[in-house]
Amino acid sequence: MAAQVVVVGSCMTDLVSLTTRLPRAGETVLGHKFFIGFGGKGANQCVQSARLGANTSLICKVGKDSFGNDYVENLKKNGISTAFVDQTTDAATGTASIIVNSEGQNVIVIVPGANLLLNSEDLKRASDVICKAKVLVCQLEITPAVSLEALKMARASGVKTLFNPAPALADLDPQFYIYSDIFCCNETEAEILTGIPVGNLEDAEKVGRMLLERGCKLVIVTLGAEGCMMISVEEPIPKHVPAGKVRAVDTTGAGDSFVGALAFYLAYYPKLSMEEMIRKSNCIASVSVQASGTQSSYPYRKDLPQDLF
Template identity: 55%
Template sequence: MSVPVNPLSTTAVYDVVVVGSCMTDLVSFAPRLPKAGETIHGCKFFIGFGGKGANQCIQAARLGAKAAMVCKVGNDSFGENYIQNFKCNGISTEYVGQTSEASTGVASITVNDDGQNAIVIVAGANLLLNSEDLKQASNAICCAKVVVCQLEIQPAISLEALKIAHEAGVKTIFNPAPATAGLDPDFYKNTDVFCCNESEGAGDSFVGALAFYMAHYPCMEVEEMSRRACDIAAVSTQSQGTQASYPSGAQLPQEFV
């Protein structure tokens, strides 16, 4: 996928820049969730790509947004696989850093027959994304049409990214998830769209779709953007997996994109 370049800068101009997390999902299916200290037999297992930031970036890109991810993964097989996943989805990896100081973030997920789940997250390299990383990506952030942040990296880094974007006149979306108490009031001051969600996978699909519409159809009413993003998120619930369930523009009716 070609990305336009501002003639006054060597920095590529992106529709959507997401500053956030990458997680490798280790998903086990079992008839029920185990009790404390109990071992039970599962019936299915798969490894998937997750993390709120990456999920949102993937959905925006699949709809046609020129997207870049600002994140950090480990210097391990999960990290290498994630970088390749971004490339396969046409997402710029210029600002995807690797570190030997921590593993790529992982989420161990157990799902029962009723669809309820229990999740253990090890954030790993996500928590090492820092101000220097944002400095290196600042031109891309300032030239973007939309910047998206969440709370699976250090909140201070998400806020710093939002401030950089907001001060440059870039539209910002903040997804305050996972929810946290005592949110810095500056998040509200530097956010154009404050977007809460309960459902993780479908919620991330919604945010990614919303970012796409804000970038591609800036004159569209927010209510209409939200309606379309809801419809796209609903499509994602009809397939298994997180990113694997996210529809591309070609899979949707023409009026969506």
């Protein structure tokens, strides 16, 4: 079965230590808990899509090391095709070393490692899968030029492109706007890209109009508990799509849950209106904020209200 949702993006192993306080330079502190999590925006989005029932393939690079081996296992457990997951000896699997103190403050070191070695050759090897997809999803945790090339390959084959400009780059190549059918950013990314601080719906609408002018066909700005703002060339009057009220315990990874869910609806329910797809994706992301962690908080189709399908 060909993958309907193809993600070109990152895998990161999260190494999380919990301590009472953060160490100062040169200091050693004793932590009380350690755990390893699977993260990276590309993999997160792919996992959420797969858990909703999408046939998925992730195009990425990890190290030929124990973290890389474990990551491949994790993708397989989620039913994701790993045919284009490459393991390299030239760099380590991407890691995020995270220390969290009892006030919830953190310090984080990200080493992208193998993610930055994903290249044009890897895309060419996967071109058949990219060109036969319904939806291609990209972010910016790999070399941006590689993401852009993947978007161009998809566009040339009439594959819908969903681009999440995260983490944001102030000097984003303007071609990204043109090659994104759907450009989906959060408030921080919106501000870095446009210089407009987003504190409310009106600000998000201004961002949306500016990004349409830059060449996007459809812009979504996610607004946390407020849901999303959408605006498109076809429907230039901005719409607010609210999220349901829930008790949030940990919003980490909500943006990736939203993007993964949206990719699923674009691929499998193309006749739904965009507003309805966003409403359903809000529902799924709002489930993820009610559990801790990133992928560990992403819901499976069997545990969701069946009217979402």
